[in-house]
Amino acid sequence: MQNRFNSISPMDFKYYGGDKELFNKLNPYLSENATIKYRLRVEAALARVLARKKVCTKGIADEIERACKKITAEEVFAEEERIRHDLRALVNCIRNRVSVKAKPYVHLTATSFDIRDTAEALRFKEFANDVLIPELVELEKILIKIALKEKDTLQIGRTHGQHAEPITFGFTIAGYVSRLGQRIHKIDWTSSHLKGKFSGAVGAYNASGLFFQNPEEFEKEVLKELGLEPSQSSTQIVEPEAMTDFIHSIISTFGILADLSDDLRHLQRTEIAEISEYFGEKQVGSSTMPHKRNPISFENVKSLWKAFMPRIITVYSDQISEHQRDLTNSASSRFIPEMLAALAVASKRLSKTMEKLHVDKAAMKRNFDLSREAIVAEPLYILLAHHGHPNAHEHVKEMTLKSQQEKIPFSKLINEDESLKPYLKKFTKQQLEIIKNPEKYTGMAAKKAEKIAVFWKKELGC
Amino acid sequence: MQNRFNSISPMDFKYYGGDKELFNKLNPYLSENATIKYRLRVEAALARVLARKKVCTKGIADEIERACKKITAEEVFAEEERIRHDLRALVNCIRNRVSVKAKPYVHLTATSFDIRDTAEALRFKEFANDVLIPELVELEKILIKIALKEKDTLQIGRTHGQHAEPITFGFTIAGYVSRLGQRIHKIDWTSSHLKGKFSGAVGAYNASGLFFQNPEEFEKEVLKELGLEPSQSSTQIVEPEAMTDFIHSIISTFGILADLSDDLRHLQRTEIAEISEYFGEKQVGSSTMPHKRNPISFENVKSLWKAFMPRIITVYSDQISEHQRDLTNSASSRFIPEMLAALAVASKRLSKTMEKLHVDKAAMKRNFDLSREAIVAEPLYILLAHHGHPNAHEHVKEMTLKSQQEKIPFSKLINEDESLKPYLKKFTKQQLEIIKNPEKYTGMAAKKAEKIAVFWKKELGC
Amino acid sequence: MQNRFNSISPMDFKYYGGDKELFNKLNPYLSENATIKYRLRVEAALARVLARKKVCTKGIADEIERACKKITAEEVFAEEERIRHDLRALVNCIRNRVSVKAKPYVHLTATSFDIRDTAEALRFKEFANDVLIPELVELEKILIKIALKEKDTLQIGRTHGQHAEPITFGFTIAGYVSRLGQRIHKIDWTSSHLKGKFSGAVGAYNASGLFFQNPEEFEKEVLKELGLEPSQSSTQIVEPEAMTDFIHSIISTFGILADLSDDLRHLQRTEIAEISEYFGEKQVGSSTMPHKRNPISFENVKSLWKAFMPRIITVYSDQISEHQRDLTNSASSRFIPEMLAALAVASKRLSKTMEKLHVDKAAMKRNFDLSREAIVAEPLYILLAHHGHPNAHEHVKEMTLKSQQEKIPFSKLINEDESLKPYLKKFTKQQLEIIKNPEKYTGMAAKKAEKIAVFWKKELGC
């Protein structure tokens, strides 16, 4: 019934549905098909361990595994419509495809959420590892390249939207390299700490205890098949905190993408114009204003962040589950894959945009020159203070005001201020140099840009 | 490429995708197809008014209107892929379908957001009116029926999860009738106060001012074609507050559905068991515990609320748009239709569940009886106080404690307490009756249930 | 024990604690003292109506009322520490201050939340009316003044942070006048629709029904004493939706203040510098950069919005209360006064800042001139299209690109483009004038600014 155009949810039809490459990347992990496939993988792993533990034969386990590989989401949905229980529907589908002899061993000892929670941990972990982290590393790689290339490109640093002290554009980007690099590590950590469970309906191994002396050992073995570890304790569900950690790592990474996009959006303002998004030949900027070149990709990333960031509230709300569990986290947790898809989409879009980013060094210089003289204020006051001026901060502040109000160049004021002379004499050559050429007052910007870029290049092997 | 099973967003594949009736209701307003259709309706209305104002001929307007009726979402998406601007793509599609003579009049004087914001207001208003409100009224109707039917059904009122004073089950439901009824009015008000605009790229009617002496009049006329009114002021976009009002009405309505569901979930607890969801013959309660009858619909509604309520944050965030607008509300606002769909889905599910709700009067009586005697405490202390007992509250509290600790029936304590005698004598017959038969201590519960039910039945004509 | 400096909550010590005037405004409505005072007002009103209904004598009611006027928060807190119930503590304090004869009539028929919910509605309504709305009207007044004064001040309109079409600064501000004016009306509406209740422990008038034939009438009468109306239905608490409406009106108003602050922050950017906050003579801009003049008040308002906007989630969560109520909304709802205080604080700060706002018309002109020529693009393409050019949008877009890439003035390109000649000939005089003098291309900006300003001046009598 559905297709791209009669969908309501914009993620599918709008934000990756038209991008075949992205669609093919996300689909095997995050779609409803994937949900089913992963659950079937867990059922198959269970069967294998049952056989290994001699509860059933190897032949039966193979039969179940073969069935699991054939079942489709469509088939499971049809059965669910009949019996109104998604996991039991899946179990019925397996049972329908195996011999009478094998039927009793399908899903044996398991409760729905042994399968469901384990499958979720598994697919999110694999998605992070196979798709999301590589996507973010791709972005990181591009940022590293810019950081290195522009490490010496003079840019005015801005605080409160006001010109502050000079830095370099490479340094600006390197800050994001550092932050994103660390978040990639965080996602790696949180995704690989997602837990599975095979402890039954209330977490006490009631059912598996009927078959095994050490059902915790059995749980560990099934999960090991899938590369997972068990939740330290569980009820019907795994402890929810590992999932909150994972989503926190996702959302806090998204925040970095949004912050970068926001900065670049503003740097593309007409009056600033230090950078701009690439603008395709056939692209239209505005339906009425043909001259417009808008930072639509940066705006899009910020906007997706606004759409997805608040959803952390849902995840925290789902920490509350009554007793050995209520089902009020069921519908809500189905939206988690969308959050993961959104970060991948935003990351890819940002990569594509950053790759073709136009950097206008001349504009950066022009903007720096606007504040050229005022910039001297900080080193001047610090050095004056250092060399013994009793009231350097106030004095320099007044000079600044005078320079602005009376439109006298700040350098002129410095030269003419007799009260400064005794102190200026004590300045080192390098210190005087900075007072004269404030573009040299970039501190460690270039060095730090390089250091960070090189560190993360090595750390992530990118 | 997409279908129900390779989608990521659960709304489409899971929460109405399998329900043909609901799909057919929501699709014409909320899908991407609908987005395009509504924008085309706005373009056609614009053309009609241009003709009426003699800017173009009636023939040209007709030509444009015919084109608007033929264009598909698919066509527009293909063009958007080429030029990366959704609204310009739509304009191009119209232009491609009209004569050379008509081309210049397509979209004339309009900016993208004249079309987009107006189309959004229009489809949300119509959706509220045609689908959402009727869906909620349907639920209200069922609740009214229960309120009337159960107006005399004794139930213990609960505060803090503790037995408090008696009410009736009809009264319980009537509270929801009242709250939902008022919210239906609120949605009606907020949806019909959504605004359109035709004030151009920065809201100052720059372009339309080239053609009309009174461009505000022109704006009013185009919007009147569509049954809308203009935003009092606008930039590139309408004032965002009307949308926040609308979404607030949606979310606060959702809260009522969640609250009702939560109450009923708890009334279905094994130990309480006053009500239960209907359980289909082929339905499966639990994959491992065949005896389970779970309140899955109530849980589902609560869960959907948890998924959608936090999204109000996105809507409030979108109130902030720099200067005459930035595009950071674009992706985020595309998720609004999903919020509307979710409320419709939840309402329908709750209607279906409430319609078949099993009410167990015997269980309600059994639970009441648990606290039968303690219930007397409130009227007793109030009447004692009224009839002059100097320390009624403390005295009765001590009696209660004694009754509990020493397992003596409260009625026995009353009878044996000599200090109470002088006061009990002053009780009216009706007052004594309540002390003896606390099931009569339901106050106005039945009357109020009826009053509210009848009021809303009439008010909503349902 | 506490004082301004050993407090943890920043609202008290930081955001109005040092402002005596604001402190004196907020304190009588929002402090803990006020909480107690309002509850005592409700108890007194109850006593008066009990006397009027002949349940007690006028003398007793007077005695209770006198006691209510004397009780302090300190006294109630001390009693609460003893018995761990805030409302019962208050009742005990009244009882301790009246004669034995009067004691039984204190709080008679009421439950704690009859008092508490009614007192909250009352103080929020009065706070909105007496403090918050006047504070917002004060801001509105200042905005109206600016809108009128600057209605003709040319400013470039900006979308996506890019220069778009020209407007006037008065028009920019008028948009906020319109939005804020409407929200003031909304707060007025929502605060005056807050409801009280006197329906007892579970909302069924169980206790008051012991005394009155028509306890709803009794409820109405007590509330009328206080200028309130009863909730249509209630449990132990009033229907929560009216409070969500009120808080929504607060938060959506806050969003407008944040949006305005954000715009002005950006207009104060070094490169734009169209406006600036007043900078006191002794004020320090930066601890290290004496030349800095930062938009700290605009930043502060935006920041307070970020702190308070998300709290709507708490209010929506409190819509869910089990059965006839659980107490999980108790602590959370105590934070509502802080939200109200925060909006008042932000509004006052913005008023003070806007009052002294420095508007730099020359800078606005300078920025406009940056895009002077490109601005012509929109009217040019529209008029070309209108006068029959078959492909105006594309053609003008290419001209724009050429002008940018080859640094040829756009006006020159227009003059030299032979293909345009036939169409330019058809332009009216006024149309040609705009193409030549794009500063005239401000549409209705000035008129609309005036219209909106005048409308709200009259509407709010300010």
Added chain:
Amino acid sequence: MQNRFNSISPMDFKYYGGDKELFNKLNPYLSENATIKYRLRVEAALARVLARKKVCTKGIADEIERACKKITAEEVFAEEERIRHDLRALVNCIRNRVSVKAKPYVHLTATSFDIRDTAEALRFKEFANDVLIPELVELEKILIKIALKEKDTLQIGRTHGQHAEPITFGFTIAGYVSRLGQRIHKIDWTSSHLKGKFSGAVGAYNASGLFFQNPEEFEKEVLKELGLEPSQSSTQIVEPEAMTDFIHSIISTFGILADLSDDLRHLQRTEIAEISEYFGEKQVGSSTMPHKRNPISFENVKSLWKAFMPRIITVYSDQISEHQRDLTNSASSRFIPEMLAALAVASKRLSKTMEKLHVDKAAMKRNFDLSREAIVAEPLYILLAHHGHPNAHEHVKEMTLKSQQEKIPFSKLINEDESLKPYLKKFTKQQLEIIKNPEKYTGMAAKKAEKIAVFWKKELGC
């Protein structure tokens, strides 16, 4: 001016202001006094390192340090009122207290946020270490005690609010021991990974680079004085992600307290009554219903969670800071201490409540007995399946329905069902035992409770 009773913020006056012990614990870290004290500690550390690096003399550093120890919040506030810059005010206060010779070295090379961000990291880290973690460990200790004491206490496990399979009450609590233990580790990790900075106004060490060849080394040394490490990169502020990690650990811990409280609230329901909060002799349950014993502490903890959880949105919003920083995170971040205080308050309240928790084993047994027979369903169907029954799940489900509808004991149905005989014969003795005595069907509950309790007792040394 302020005191406990004229405050608006409830945290101070209500939630710990009356608790002297808690007040004395929180105040030295979280109050405004503490804010100032910590900043002074950072200024003193800076002076020490300047002396060590020979920028100033040891004598000067000592002079500065002595001044730092004397300054009060009151003094700083007074100066701030004059110059409207909090950090510069603090610097002025130090300068006013040192000799002319020392003045230039106060705050030398630092920017406001070198001090502010470093001081915040320091006090939050120390608060976590000295107060919050010990408070949570105290709670954990009490939970461990209950888990061990009640490890064998039979309780029915509940999913969907429905009776599921049996566990023990110690197992229920052990789940929380596990979750809380892990979160304590998480808070430990995140608080000790909060970072400081001494990289100057835009993060490029511009100012410190005037004095030191290796200003990163200098930064490291100052921070080492305080037990901190530098942010890998910084702008004017430290990278915000470490703070989001810390707050995430706080909020996700709060969720566990809320979940536990919610569970216990429900277990205290009149119909369930398995546990109850201790009820003081003079405590009042309800102002009108003397018999009420309400779970007010559990409700309070849940309510505080609802008040504070949504504030994570503010923290994520503060990840976005324009360029080298805007100040829109300033007011908002001042509310972080309140979040920390709230968790400490909630933890202490829960500790006190859990310590005196009344556990009613008889009630647990009574509730278990309600479902005694149905509980057999799971092991029965699993074992039947295991022993070759072709359709065990369906068959047992039908038996359950029959038992319920026809009120026939389930055990009787088992005995009478001829079709089951061949399979029952294959059951082991232990398996038959569980079918007959379902209270033995608690799986690993007791063992697991003990294992978890012992593990965390050792891990946390409590």
